[in-house]
Amino acid sequence: MRKICLSVAGIFLTLFSSFAQSAPKDSSQYKSRKLSFEEANLVTSYYKQDGNNSSVTGGTGTEKLSDYSAAFDIKLNKWDKENRKHTLDVEVGIDHYTSASSDNVDPNSISGASHADTRIYPSVNWSMENEAKGTTLGGGISFSSEFDYQSVGANISFSKKTANRNGEFTAKAQAYFDKVSLIYPVELRVGGGGSGGDDEENKYPGTPRNSFNGTLSYSQIMNQRLQIKLIADVIHQNGYLGLPFHRVYFNNNSVAVENLPDTRLKIPLGLRANYFLGDKAVIRSFYRFYTDDWGLTAHTLQLESSIKVSPFLSITPFYRYYTQSAVDYFAPIRTHKLTDQYYTSNYDLSKFNSNFYGAGFRVSPPKGIFGIQRLSMLELRYGHYTRTNGLKSDIISLSLKYK
Amino acid sequence: MKKTHQQPVNIRMTVAAVAAVVLVSSCTTVKEYQKNKLNDSEMTLSARKVEKTEMSFQTYREGASGANGGKTGGGCGCN
Numbered sequence: 001m002r003k004i005c006l007s008v009a010g011i012f013l014t015l016f017s018s019f020a021q022s023a024p025k026d027s028s029q030y031k032s033r034k035l036s037f038e039e040a041n042l043v044t045s046y047y048k049q050d051g052n053n054s055s056v057t058g059g060t061g062t063e064k065l066s067d068y069s070a071a072f073d074i075k076l077n078k079w080d081k082e083n084r085k086h087t088l089d090v091e092v093g094i095d096h097y098t099s100a101s102s103d104n105v106d107p108n109s110i111s112g113a114s115h116a117d118t119r120i121y122p123s124v125n126w127s128m129e130n131e132a133k134g135t136t137l138g139g140g141i142s143f144s145s146e147f148d149y150q151s152v153g154a155n156i157s158f159s160k161k162t163a164n165r166n167g168e169f170t171a172k173a174q175a176y177f178d179k180v181s182l183i184y185p186v187e188l189r190v191g192g193g194g195s196g197g198d199d200e201e202n203k204y205p206g207t208p209r210n211s212f213n214g215t216l217s218y219s220q221i222m223n224q225r226l227q228i229k230l231i232a233d234v235i236h237q238n239g240y241l242g243l244p245f246h247r248v249y250f251n252n253n254s255v256a257v258e259n260l261p262d263t264r265l266k267i268p269l270g271l272r273a274n275y276f277l278g279d280k281a282v283i284r285s286f287y288r289f290y291t292d293d294w295g296l297t298a299h300t301l302q303l304e305s306s307i308k309v310s311p312f313l314s315i316t317p318f319y320r321y322y323t324q325s326a327v328d329y330f331a332p333i334r335t336h337k338l339t340d341q342y343y344t345s346n347y348d349l350s351k352f353n354s355n356f357y358g359a360g361f362r363v364s365p366p367k368g369i370f371g372i373q374r375l376s377m378l379e380l381r382y383g384h385y386t387r388t389n390g391l392k393s394d395i396i397s398l399s400l401k402y403k
Numbered sequence: 404m405k406k407t408h409q410q411p412v413n414i415r416m417t418v419a420a421v422a423a424v425v426l427v428s429s430c431t432t433v434k435e436y437q438k439n440k441l442n443d444s445e446m447t448l449s450a451r452k453v454e455k456t457e458m459s460f461q462t463y464r465e466g467a468s469g470a471n472g473g474k475t476g477g478g479c480g481c482n
């Protein structure tokens with residue numbers, strides 16, 4: 001997979017270096033009626049984690065996992081006869097992970113040191129901006145596929161700027177229709193559900209999970225240096241909301257698959273505020289309050305400062321603090337009672353705090369990255385994550401923009 | 404018992420609402436030619452492209468998600 005990521009980066013550079021001598025068009029002078037190239041982006045990351053609370057083995061055991069990911073998107077635009085800007089954004093992403101705990105779903109069927117899977121997720125989004133009216137209408141579809149999970153999504157959105165163009169209201173609706181393959185732990189397979197039938201459908205029957213999300217947001221320019229954005233989501237999920245390979249060990253040592261309610265209502269409320277400090281620093285902040293009907297309440301605070309070392313180079317240290325309460329149905333290994341209606345030992349739903357910190361740098365030289373004029377920006381970012389229940393992870397990401 | 408539990412939440416909500424109204428009403432109109440700092444690429448009111456995978460792993464490793472412009476469903480990545 002590392003080779004795939006490097007290959008994707010190589011193709012990206014090769015493809016666009018062939019256009020390196022052509023200067024970008026001045027869009028303020030000419031508005032193309034034909035679909036024309038606006039920009040392309042490549043984001044690639046490597047993530048690794050380790051901990052000792054794997055849900056596959058009932059809340060104990062290794063959580064070692066590594067993930068390589070790459071996402072490439074290309075934006076095209078055109079203006080119609082009514083001077084409205086149409087933008088088409090086509091994206092394709094790929095993740096490849098290896099997970100030590102996945103071996104323990106069926107330890108007898110895996111011969112390697114760890115189990116691996118690949119997820120592919122293409123999406124297409126379109127928007128139409130009417131500059132005169134200050135409105136933007138958008139819509140899109142998405143798809144995601146991995147061995148035991150498929151997802152189809154759609155979204156629509158509408159934005160309207162205020163008369164003085166200092167504020168903007170946005171409404172967005174998203175829906176995802178997912179299918180979870182029922183791959184149970186080996187000792188709990190009776191009949192279907194990974195019982196080893198000959199055809200795939202009988203081997204791993206699927207069950208639906210649907211997510212519906214409504215978002216309202218409002219952004220406002222406060223003065224020449226400060227702007228804020230308020231975001232409110234309402235998310236309703238229904239269907240199979242647990243995972244079939246998560247074990248729960250009861251206080252009498254018997255074992256079952258985690259059982260969670262088949263509906264969940266989530267309400268996150270967010271506030272972003274960005275402030276330009278002096279001439280060389282931008283303070284970016286984000287706060288989120290979250291609550292849901294499984295009993296989980298969380299607070300997130302992220303602060304980062306982009307310091308402009310030169311007009312073409314900025315350094316961005318960041319810090320994120322997160323705290324959550326446990327869902328009502330969580331308990332550690334061998335503490336759930338057989339009489340409990342719902343039960344899980346998934347530590348992602350337990351009470352914990354986390355800290356995430358690191359730094360990034362961003363270069364956008366006037367002559368382009370690696371001398372390729374239209375390869376206008378490179379950003380590299382590293383972060384270290386720790387959770388109070390012992391999980392640790394590291395992530396490094398690279399972003400390239402071709403414009 | 405229920406009343407005493409709800410009261411602090413109501414007070415916090417009221418304070419937050421009043422603060423939001425005061426904050427928004429205190430803003431000044433900024434003309435297009437005065438927006439050079441606001442139009443800086445670092446001032447974008449959304450997560451940056453390079454944060455894409457960070458937001459994904461936080462969604463999987465934490466119980467809360469949403470209100471950050473990221474995905475709120477679709478795909479698993481749950482191992």
